[in-house]
Amino acid sequence: MTLHFEHVTAPQRVLFGTGRAAEKVAAEVKRLGAQRVMVIAAPSESVVAREVTAGVAVAVHHDDVAQHVPVAHAERARRVAENHAVDLVISVGGGSTTGLAKAVALTTGLPIVAVPTTYAGSEATNMWGSTEAARKTTGVDDRVLPIAVVYDAALTVTLPVELTVASGLNALAHCVDSMWAPRADPIDRAHAGEGIRALAEGLRRILADPGDIVGREQALYGAYLSAVAFSSAGSGLHHKICHVLGGAYDLPHAHTHAAVLPHVLAFNAPAAPEAERRIAVAFGSSSAVDGLEDLRIILGAPRALRDHGFTDDVIPEAADLILASVPPSNPRAVTAADLRMLLHAALIGEVPSMG
Known part of the structure; x- marks a missing residue:
């Protein structure tokens, strides 16, 4: 090609x-x-x-x-x-x-x-x-x-481990979205893949020893790469969802990204096999979804939006707000029903699976 x-x-x-x-x-x-x-x-x-x-x-x-x-x-x-x-x-x-x-x-x-x-x-x-x-x-x-x-x-170093994990997963979300965002290109994908690798390594090291400077440096390096990729590629489905949830329901930024990310990845991955493969390789896993989930389990990552004030009764409204901003370039067509299912899974912290 x-x-x-x-x-x-x-x-x-x-x-x-x-x-x-x-x-x-x-x-x-x-x-x-x-x-x-x-x-x-x-x-x-x-x-x-x-x-x-x-x-x-x-x-x-x-x-x-x-x-x-x-x-x-x-x-x-x-x-x-x-x-x-x-x-x-x-x-x-x-x-x-x-x-x-x-x-x-x-x-x-x-x-x-x-x-x-x-x-x-x-x-x-x-x-x-x-x-x-x-x-x-x-x-x-x-x-x-x-x-x-x-x-x-x-x-x-003084950033608590719980906030470190949420913030690091926010950076990981930049990387994942940059694989298929509206302006994504090969350079963005290269930055994003290396960003995922560095963030995963850094976060694991920080969890083992919060004072590990090498781990902190890797996480910062990965976060920078994630942002450079995201700035070039633009906002994909994940960020459109999180912007609505943050603005409309005042949910904490990093925790929202951490809880929503696995479900967007599971939703899009089957329709974006090359991106899925890149993400999996960056995690050192045979599956992008499994690689992210394994990392989240190790880190004890934020999982359920209900833990941060989101409620089931606003899901229909949130889905309609998000639908209006879904990028036409998303690898998979998105309906209001899809968004309601995704938001419910994130609400309860369901274990994601590709579908």
Whole structure:
């Protein structure tokens, strides 16, 4: 089969080094010539954020962070940036923190230096999202792509194992979706396959020893690859489902991805044999679905959406909301009935099987 595709590589500096975040952040601020820096970090990350930015002249620290980036929070952060004449935003934290920095950049054009402390991957994409009136809106805009990312595995060591697992499976979901998302190409699939391998190795090592820096580095490396693949390939069925569930029902982002992923994989895999084979090989398994399930069992991964506030009575509404955004390129046609069955399986934490 001949190859024919178009791939765009996003312009971004990636600085990777354990224990060197403060040094690299200061160097980036100097390189960019920034004089008035806004640091965004949730209250739980405030100590880490101040340590990471110790060598930077900070104009304002901002901690009004909430998951799914509510529009009101975004507007307040933009006003803070304007009132302090900010010329650079530094985000220190997980996906919600990076998302708020992106909301500022979307309307101001301010550059972002992202310092991730989870495996969310938002720092390596040009995608943004916000929530208003129980609906999540997403978009793509090059203004929100951080100009630089500083990866330091030491910053993830205090992330509890349970959150590490959920966040890592969120990154795995980026990889899986990138196998068949609307713009998926061979480069995306190569990144995604290596991302799955690195994440699976890293998460297993972290579970055995939460302080294992090599495991943390592998997980961060895999999360970066997952985000690069996802940014290029676009949002597939899995992410369309999770965006609706997060925005409409305020479900926790990473846990929702972890619970939904196996069911989307089981649904799509029979219609995408090449992608299924790549995923299986990355897991070191004869089956993509079995490989993911084996990893989830080892990790004690989040399994049932009902554990996070989702209820059976809203499934019909959720299925209708999701159906409107299903990518036409999904390997398998999707009906409302399919989505109701998938959501029920994720609700109760059913063991997935290809069908």
